[in-house]
């Protein structure tokens with residue numbers, strides 16, 4: 293029986309997406325839509341489609357019928373489903389500031405909201421499921437994001453250098469990260485507008501004249517306002533742009549978002565691998581529900597020194613593994629030139645996507661020729677090899693086996 297199949301992902305057209313990157317990758321015609329995400333996984337809302345010898349099947353349906361064989365007995369028992377979702381993202385307009393709960397907090401929050409009888413699709417529902425949502429992303433281009441609070445000395449400097457925020461300096465000095473964040477997030481609309489309006493009036497013209505750089509919070513704050521539909525109420529997420537690290541990841545560099553780390557994707561393309569969950573607590577740059585009390589409970593109020601993950605090149609010199617401290621997933625990058633032969637034995641299920649070039653994958657009696665943008669699903673215990681007629685870059689998602 294074959295253990296290697298082609299896999300067709302699902303497009304997600306969100307307003308923040310770009311117009312060309314994903315259509316170019318997939319080789320499809322771009323219309324006027326925004327192409328934000330391309331999902332590879334078994335999420336029930338948008339399962340990928342597996343091409344089996346018996347015809348096409350949604351991946352979730354196939355896995356439900358073949359879970360142990362697909363994931364391996366141990367992983368199937370541990371998770372009861374494919375534990376990860378793999379995505380290509382093209383971020384044109386910045387995403388909301390967010391924090392994800394820990395596994396334990398998600399279990400608690402989910403059961404409390406269930407007991408309260410809050411409908412799963414209610415706009416003010418915080419916990420959509422009982423799972424955590426750690427995420428790792430590796431940049432496919434120059435990628436910009438917000439990640440954790442600035443170091444104490446840098447935040448002090450930032451407040452001093454932003455004339456409109458000088459008054460917040462004493463709040464930070466006396467009450468620290470939590471006190472500062474709580475102070476601005478609990479402001480009334482009138483109070484925050486009063487503080488933010490002069491700032492925006494000062495920086496928006498500079499942004500529009502192209503005088504700001506992406507390393508400056510002014511650039512992103514102005515961009516947020518420039519793209520907002522309604523600017524009568526200024527989004528309190530603007531404060532976070534000044535409080536958090538602005539990180540630039542270059543192609544091939546990765547960064548991990550653990551529970552409690554506030555973050556926001558600002559611009560660029562990436563491969564993202566995450567646990568199967570929709571638990572997002574938002575902190576602004578969004579028209580969606582912001583529950584400040586709940587947000588404060590889950591955010592890490594301490595300085596974060598951003599850790600760029602370069603990945604560990606394996607002995608074969610071809611595969612680079614980006615290790616994460618979670619049991620749900622493992623991300624790696626495989627780069628091949630013409631003479632290279634990549635060999636692997638899959639302990640659990642794997643999803644591969646070809647980002648550049650063309651490859652030939654051989655598993656037992658099955659051979660697949662995959663072009664840029666195409667993907668494959670491999671079952672546990674498959675033994676396979678990959679070659680390329682020119683050069684190729686592949687990203688691989690799997691479950692780490694200890």
Ligand SMILES: [Zn+2]
Pocket residue numbers: 390392427549555
């Ligand atoms: Zn996130």
